[in-house]
Amino acid sequence: MTLSQVNTENAVKAVPAVPRPVEPAHVIKDDAEAIAVARRLAAEFVKDSAKRDRERIWPVAELDAFSQSGLWSINVPKAFGGPEVSYATLAKVIEIISAADSSIGQIAQNHLGVVAAIRTVSDAAQQKLLFAEVLRGTRFGNAFSELGSKRAVDFETxxxxxxxxxxxxxxxxxxxxxxxxxxxxxxxxxxxxxxxxxxxxxxxxxxxxxxxxxxxxxxxxxxxxxxxxxxxxxxxxxxxxxxGYEVPTADGAIFQIIQVAVDTGIAQAAIDDTVAFVRTKSRAWVDSGQDHAWEDPYTIQAVGDLTLRLHAAQALLEKAGRAIDRAVLNPNADTVAEAQIVTAEAKILSTEIAIAASNKLFELAGTRSTLAEHNLDRHWRNARTHTLHDPVRWKYAILGRYFLNGENPPLHAWS
The missing domain is CATH 2.40.110.10 (Butyryl-CoA Dehydrogenase, subunit A, domain 2)
Structure with missing residues (x-):
């Protein structure tokens, strides 16, 4: 079957393109504004996030608000009119949005990664052309991975x-x-x-x-x-x-840190919903001797443990962002390896806490939390799906080789 035949057969399934925005996007002025705008958007995005997941409603209006807010151009260099915020700030922005709706947080990932790659590999004329598009509010999608190849890096296109x-x-x-x-x-x-x-x-x-x-x-x-x-x-x-991968650059770590931020966002959402449910809907266990579920000593301990582990992942996420900033400004084998290593550490912890928090939610909140009306299982489903990006078993190997044998991580988009 030829590609043309496939195209014809699938024509009825094709999704039409959306127009570019009529009005230019806002341009964020600094890191503080980026965080503030993310929090404002997240407060709106979270309202119907369970419904969008349940009914698979495309976040059309939400995506327009997200890209028009200026948050999709926050890593455009200052030399081209962009905010060029810290990658620690960029990661926090993605975490905040992902805590409200992790699908929306993930949609921006490849866009921001491509913006970073353009900075690394394009000449000045191409940078000027493409960064102008981004600053206007143009959204990049992606057509990277292929299904059925031997490895993720094997492309037939x-x-x-x-x-x-x-x-x-x-x-x-x-x-x-x-x-x-x-x-x-x-x-x-x-x-x-x-x-x-x-x-x-x-x-x-x-x-x-x-x-x-x-x-x-x-x-x-x-x-x-x-x-x-x-x-x-x-x-x-x-x-x-x-x-971007022929010599040491921060490109791979940038793609990775955004994945980490999506997962810490999922973990934050799961913990927040656990606390809210236990405080308002769960019953105290019969043997606890307490009147309220939130007084259960085992629940108190578990929430403390989950929160601690999330904070550890977030601390490494911020540290990774700062390391990426240094690698972007001064790319060499040492700065890039440091950025990759700290990002790999953050990826391990973010994966573990996203899965743990979204699973523990049901144990602590109780049977009522499994009812379809709450759709709390979306946190576990999102965590389990998204953490399959870039398996953490290989992150441990990267860390071991680096700290034991002084071997720098490989240079590719998954490292």
């Missing part, structure tokens, strides 16, 4: 040179954000096997996005299949992503 543009052919999956993106960065290989970001218009002829994401968690990340049938991309939008 390729592009061919056609003068002032390239032509891309392939098939992608796990394309978070692509459904409601304005531009879609596609990881495609050149004739030498090097990976580039070919940034295509979302409504480019031959680019088909299908809403077929069926995971039990992160249900509204706007992921799915992307079909690429002779998609034309101007060379002005062809970004040499491979250069």
């Amino acid at each position: 390729r592009f061919a040179d056609a003068g002032d543009h390239v032509v891309v052919n392939g098939r992608k999956f796990y394309s978070s954000g692509a459904l409601l993106a304005h531009l879609v960065p596609i990881v495609a290989l050149d004739d030498e096997g090097r990976a580039w970001y070919a940034i295509a218009e979302r409504d480019a002829p031959g680019l088909t996005v299908i809403d077929d994401w069926s995971s039990f968690g992160q249900r509204t990340t706007l992921s799915g299949t992307v079909l690429l049938d002779n998609v034309k991309v101007p060379k002005t939008h062809l970004v040499p992503g491979y250069k």
